[in-house]
Amino acid sequence: xxxTTRPTPxxxxxxxxRQTPSAGxxxxxxxxPKGAATRARIVEAAADLVLARGVGAxxxxxxxxxxxxxxxxxxxxxxxxxxxxxxAIASFQSQRVLDAQRPSLDAxxxxxxxxxxxAAILAHYGSQAHWGCPIGALASxxxxxxxxxxxxxxxxxxxWRGYLRAGLTRxxxxxxxxxxxxxxxxxxxxxxxxxGGLLLTQxxxxxxxxEAALDGALAALRARRTAPD
Amino acid sequence: xxxTTRPTPxxxxxxxxRQTPSAGxxxxxxxxPKGAATRARIVEAAADLVLARGVGAxxxxxxxxxxxxxxxxxxxxxxxxxxxxxxAIASFQSQRVLDAQRPSLDAxxxxxxxxxxxAAILAHYGSQAHWGCPIGALASxxxxxxxxxxxxxxxxxxxWRGYLRAGLTRxxxxxxxxxxxxxxxxxxxxxxxxxGGLLLTQxxxxxxxxEAALDGALAALRARRTAPD
DNA sequence: CAGCCAATGGACCGCGCGGTCCATGAATTG
DNA sequence: CAATTCATGGACCGCGCGGTCCATTGGCTG
Numbered sequence: 001x002x003x004t005t006r007p008t009p010x011x012x013x014x015x016x017x018r019q020t021p022s023a024g025x026x027x028x029x030x031x032x033p034k035g036a037a038t039r040a041r042i043v044e045a046a047a048d049l050v051l052a053r054g055v056g057a058x059x060x061x062x063x064x065x066x067x068x069x070x071x072x073x074x075x076x077x078x079x080x081x082x083x084x085x086x087x088a089i090a091s092f093q094s095q096r097v098l099d100a101q102r103p104s105l106d107a108x109x110x111x112x113x114x115x116x117x118x119a120a121i122l123a124h125y126g127s128q129a130h131w132g133c134p135i136g137a138l139a140s141x142x143x144x145x146x147x148x149x150x151x152x153x154x155x156x157x158x159x160w161r162g163y164l165r166a167g168l169t170r171x172x173x174x175x176x177x178x179x180x181x182x183x184x185x186x187x188x189x190x191x192x193x194x195x196g197g198l199l200l201t202q203x204x205x206x207x208x209x210x211e212a213a214l215d216g217a218l219a220a221l222r223a224r225r226t227a228p229d
Numbered sequence: 230x231x232x233t234t235r236p237t238p239x240x241x242x243x244x245x246x247r248q249t250p251s252a253g254x255x256x257x258x259x260x261x262p263k264g265a266a267t268r269a270r271i272v273e274a275a276a277d278l279v280l281a282r283g284v285g286a287x288x289x290x291x292x293x294x295x296x297x298x299x300x301x302x303x304x305x306x307x308x309x310x311x312x313x314x315x316x317a318i319a320s321f322q323s324q325r326v327l328d329a330q331r332p333s334l335d336a337x338x339x340x341x342x343x344x345x346x347x348a349a350i351l352a353h354y355g356s357q358a359h360w361g362c363p364i365g366a367l368a369s370x371x372x373x374x375x376x377x378x379x380x381x382x383x384x385x386x387x388x389w390r391g392y393l394r395a396g397l398t399r400x401x402x403x404x405x406x407x408x409x410x411x412x413x414x415x416x417x418x419x420x421x422x423x424x425g426g427l428l429l430t431q432x433x434x435x436x437x438x439x440e441a442a443l444d445g446a447l448a449a450l451r452a453r454r455t456a457p458d
Numbered sequence: 459c460a461g462c463c464a465a466t467g468g469a470c471c472g473c474g475c476g477g478t479c480c481a482t483g484a485a486t487t488g
Numbered sequence: 489c490a491a492t493t494c495a496t497g498g499a500c501c502g503c504g505c506g507g508t509c510c511a512t513t514g515g516c517t518g
Binding site: 032034059060061071072074075081082 | 474475476477480484486
């Protein structure tokens with residue numbers, strides 16, 4: 001799963017000079033900074049559209065209109081068509097959702113860190129216009145129609161959950177969690193609560209379910225703590 | 230949201246006699262037992278297809294092929310077209326998923342009952358061929374495209390969660406949960422964990438996440454118990 | 459038997475959408 | 489100033505899909 005070249009979009013107007021083709025996995029056509037900016041613009045806008053309406057309900061014309069681009073540009077930057085674009089959107093959202101949890105996501109080795117993480121999640125999802133999980137909904141929809149992309153998204157979710165598991169492992173090592181606590185299982189439960197909270201947040205159009213879900217998940221973790229507080 | 234006339238499909242071949250139009254809300258055309266059976270067959274098969282592939286990715290031709298019916302029958306029994314059919318599928322699935330949790334769903338007023346409920350959920354979702362929540366995935370997909378149906382599904386989910394809340398209320402009344410435990414919030418958290426577990430169960434193609442999610446949710450509940458066990 | 463109407467079959471239609479193509483504009487390079 | 493190549497615009501196409509229509513069948517009723 002290549003991480004979708006994503007230069008700072010602000011670089012737009014400066015004089016265009018070819019960038020070295022060094023890193024890219026398979027850059028179908030070489031991109032100038034201007035091109036890269038356009039591509040980034042498309043991905044970002046398309047991601048929002050898909051987030052709001054779902055993959056299947058978002059047409060290429062919607063995206064074209066939403067980004068002030070032409071049909072040919074879509075296929076210029078995403079030769080694989082809609083599938084290709086969806087892949088780019090997926091990794092963009094993965095990155096975005098991870099960034100929103102930083103830096104607490106990297107710690108998660110103390111009870112305070114988990115509380116910070118909870119706050120970061122609530123702050124991020126509470127602030128955006130439309131509810132719903134950018135990744136979970138994608139995964140769910142793609143599962144039944146595009147197994148390849150679905151696997152990519154699933155891998156991305158596993159990567160995400162890996163941070164939780166890593167934190168839990170460190171909690172065990174630090175003696176904050178009982179030695180018999182299994183980070184794998186606990187991370188699954190915690191992550192599931194998060195995803196479920198986001199799902200309900202979308203259907204109920206309220207942040208409440210997410211709060212309740214995270215509180216429940218943290219309570220479940222604390223139930224495995226060593227000291228009685 | 231009418232509960233989709235659903236007579237035992239086995240009644241198919243017996244001599245057809247008009248059924249009284251007593252109950253129906255707006256039976257576009259009166260149904261003979263044979264017709265009702267056909268309608269039920271369509272809904273059930275369509276529900277499975279939608280569960281496996283999602284609403285958007287399931288075409289009417291798929292359903293036609295999967296039920297050995299003709300296009301005209303689809304519109305005969307569901308005059309509103311695909312939207313209409315999706316509505317019928319939604320209430321069918323709601324009923325089915327509730328039935329699978331009976332009778333424990335109606336109790337949930339003791340710790341034993343919650344354990345039974347957990348077991349019933351795992352048994353049901355562990356047995357079916359394809360993973361994923363019939364209701365949650367629907368709700369998520371419809372949220373961005375068909376607000377009307379989405380609201381129906383959301384209501385159905387709230388109804389479902391109502392059973393959890395009712396049980397929790399009884400737990401508080403019975404002195405099994407601390408008086409300050411809020412059934413509304415706790416039911417949200419529990420339900421979110423369940424939905425998240427189902428979502429992960431779909432993307433990871435394993436029952437493990439659901440187990441972990443339910444265990445976590447129950448641990449969170451027990452953290453609010455009155456007696457130290 | 460005659461009449462009626464649900465049940466069924468399946469050809470047909472319009473259009474929205476993903477995808478293709480080519481022409482032109484705008485940079486950069488020698 | 490060519491020559492090259494990316495960037496962009498937008499007409500165009502084929503088809504899949506939701507939806508319509510009419511013809512036929514078959515079972516019940518009087």
